[in-house]
Amino acid sequence: MFAEFAAAHAPGMAILEDCARLVRQLGEPELAAQSGLPETTIRAFVAAHKQLQPFAELATGIPVDILILVSRWSKKVQPDLIPALLEAVRGVSHSEAEDHLRAAAREFGKPRPPRGTVGVAKRPDFWGRRRVTFHLTDAEFAQVRAESQPFIDAARAKDESLTYGQALDVWFKRQLLSPARAGKPTYKPVLLLPVDSSLIWDRGSLVTADGARVNPQELLDAQLDDTGWALQTALDADGVAQVVTVAAIQNTRFSSGVHRMIAALETLVCAWPGCHHVAAECQAHHIEAVRNGGMTAWDNLTPLCAVHNGMNDDIPERVKNGRIIRGNGGYPGLQRRPGDPVRYSANDLLTSGWRGLTYDHYARAH
Ligand SMILES: [Zn+2]
Known part of the structure; x- marks a missing residue:
């Protein structure tokens, strides 16, 4: 069963082509209803097909999940560099593919990181909380880790069920919400x-x-x-x-x-x-x-x-x-x-x- 499933995903480009053709014939909602695939997946397949279709020959043999990754990363480089991205992911695992794409995009595309911004969810969740997201560089996160470590170690020693992320959450909120914070970066x-x-x-x-x-x-x-x-x-x-x-x-x-x-x-x-x-x-x-x-x-x-x-x-x-x-x-x-x-x-x-x-x-x- 699993071998069949895996084999079915290997000819990635053929799947994308099929999907794009069916969307043209049936429309997204109908294809979603017939195939059981979420509409977001179908949209990602169609976008990937549009981007990679000119390079279909080079994409042959690459699994569909990795083609989706390539399509996402290809937005960061000039279209004529897409063949280099496809070359970079041939024969590597999904987790390695992202590294190779990041390295290739950095080498060829030299994208500048976007200006930092804090994302705040439009609606609160079931518990009345809003998801807030932002990015830290490796160096910034290293500093956060170093400063939070004593607190996290102590908190987890007291409560063994606490995960690292849960303890970090408590630390972050204290840092943000307590009025006076002493401490210089070390x-x-x-x-x-x-x-x-x-x-x-x-x-x-x-x-x-x-x-x-x-x-x-x-x-x-x-x-x-x-x-x-x-x-x-x-x-x-x-x-x-x-x-x-x-x-x-x-x-x-x-x-x-x-x-x-x-x-x-x-x-x-x-x-x-x-x-x-x-x-x-x-x-x-x-x-x-x-x-x-x-x-x-x-x-x-x-x-x-x-x-x-x-x-x-x-x-x-x-x-x-x-x-x-x-x-x-x-x-x-x-x-x-x-x-x-x-x-x-x-x-x-x-x-x-x-x-x-x-x-x-x-x-x-x-
Ligand atoms: Zn490791």
Whole structure:
């Protein structure tokens, strides 16, 4: 039964064509009544058909749900770029398709994000509440998460049935509705220093072979004392980005969490393709399992969310979901079976951490 259902959805373009033809013959309401499909679905099918019909040949073989996604994203690019979008989603899962489309639309279309606006529902719901929606950037949400975490932890410790979202709801309302709120935003900066590998840290100052000198005191004077870390990265002899040194911008000794921090800052996002959990919500996953001799060193760690950490095949010979390994340029990615190509997260955070910045720096410098 399920196999038939899945097979029936595979020839997506043929379904869209059929739907458009039937709407012309019968009209939307009649087709909805006859087929049992909601009118909103039928409208989405017709819109997708109109947009993708000129590229029907390229769309052949792509499932209907992914064609609908392409149609939605194609509004953000010039029509002559639609073939590139179709190419981007061929053979990928639904959750990955959206990442690929976002990346392709950003690369080709360069859409500017719309000005932020708060959406307020026109009517209250059954309980007299209105739905209010707005967008936060990743950085803004990271700040919200950091500030709300102590409250959320305490609330959930008191009431175990409380979900994260429910606790966040309580926190948000307090922030918005309580008259006086103390508290400044807190940051934990990391200074990324992609530099020549001949640089060495010497007695707390950064000295170069040609005599240039960077005094961390300058950094401390900028009131960064006790706040974060300085991370020196460089390409090794094989041209792969590496961490050369990490120095805490504080007076305490390096914490044991340093390697986890380096791993989190490397990719900033769960390394599993199609996942959007930011590194702060992830666990430090051992690429080579500890029981197989894997070390707790940054190059053997990568952020994975709890779900994907659980899915990773820790025993390489026992193939089930695939496992995270280091591939091109040292980036962590998913290998389905031994020998298969490595697939990477298409979330652009992946290349926004120190590894991507180091490559950018070298590409510009040389
Ligand atoms: Zn994940």
